[in-house]
Amino acid sequence: MRPLWLALAVLLSVQACGLSRNVATPSVSGAFGVKPVIKLPTGKPEAVPHVTVLSEGSGPPTRKGDVVITDVEIRQWQGNKPYMNTYDAAQPTTVVFDGQHVSETWEQALVGQRAGSRVMLVSPATKGFGPDGPPAGVNPADTLVLVFDVLGSYPRDARLIGQTLPSLPAGLGLKAQTLVDGSGEQVRPGARVVVQYVGARWPSRKIFDSSYARGGPNAFVLKDRAVPPGWVGGLTGRRVGSRVAIPVPAADTKGFTATTGGIGVPEGTLLYVVDIIDVI
Numbered sequence: 001m002r003p004l005w006l007a008l009a010v011l012l013s014v015q016a017c018g019l020s021r022n023v024a025t026p027s028v029s030g031a032f033g034v035k036p037v038i039k040l041p042t043g044k045p046e047a048v049p050h051v052t053v054l055s056e057g058s059g060p061p062t063r064k065g066d067v068v069i070t071d072v073e074i075r076q077w078q079g080n081k082p083y084m085n086t087y088d089a090a091q092p093t094t095v096v097f098d099g100q101h102v103s104e105t106w107e108q109a110l111v112g113q114r115a116g117s118r119v120m121l122v123s124p125a126t127k128g129f130g131p132d133g134p135p136a137g138v139n140p141a142d143t144l145v146l147v148f149d150v151l152g153s154y155p156r157d158a159r160l161i162g163q164t165l166p167s168l169p170a171g172l173g174l175k176a177q178t179l180v181d182g183s184g185e186q187v188r189p190g191a192r193v194v195v196q197y198v199g200a201r202w203p204s205r206k207i208f209d210s211s212y213a214r215g216g217p218n219a220f221v222l223k224d225r226a227v228p229p230g231w232v233g234g235l236t237g238r239r240v241g242s243r244v245a246i247p248v249p250a251a252d253t254k255g256f257t258a259t260t261g262g263i264g265v266p267e268g269t270l271l272y273v274v275d276i277i278d279v280i
Contacts, residue, residue, distance in 0.1 A: 036147045051121050182240050195275060
């Protein structure tokens with residue numbers, strides 16, 4: 001006869017693996033870094049947030065206090081409606097855990113995960129958004145399915161080693177110029193680059209955009225329309241650890257308005273100073 005302690009151990013093991021949970025669980029397919037395919041079951045979801053690591057990466061774990069850069073697909077359970085994703089826009093999101101932008105469930109899902117991991121969060125809509133709750137168009141009684149591809153984490157004030165915060169050069173050149181030479185990986189077209197940057201109007205030098213002011217490093221896919229004008233040519237061939245000044249003539253900003261990821265670009269002559277923090 002099987003000892004009682006062994007029977008209890010087996011029961012607890014099954015429960016820990018989730019095999020005894022009589023709840024509906026979405027299935028997710030697709031490779032890391034590619035927009036996931038999410039299939040929702042017909043049953044009812046859990047009434048409390050639940051995190052599942054779908055695949056574990058081999059990179060450094062994300063750290064509490066840092067910002068996390070991730071791709072994400074969000075679907076509404078009711079009607080299996082897509083809410084948003086960062087894959088189509090080629091614009092990973094920077095997640096800031098300051099209590100104002102995202103809910104605590106995102107922190108529970110993302111902090112401590114290794115870069116390269118795919119993580120699923122199933123959460124009531126009331127706990128899946130920021131402190132203001134679900135936006136218009138999302139039923140508070142609904143459930144969200146969020147699938148994250150964790151790309152990495154960085155300090156909010158990440159900068160080039162040994163360098164002060166970027167400042168605008170005295171003049172505006174005709175071509176992109178390297179202000180600080182890096183020695184890391186070379187940036188290629190289509191790469192996913194992590195940067196800190198400032199953007200200023202010229203000649204007023206008035207700053208209109210800054211990653212520092214928005215919470216920390218941003219990641220961009222280096223291709224046309226996914227980054228501001230001038231960035232593809234200005235950053236291609238540079239190395240991680242470089243600081244680059246990228247002038248943008250007024251003609252290149254006309255009608256651009258914003259990147260596919262929603263980064264605004266005003267009309268007129270502009271100057272960007274970009275620190276290449278990483279390639280991921």
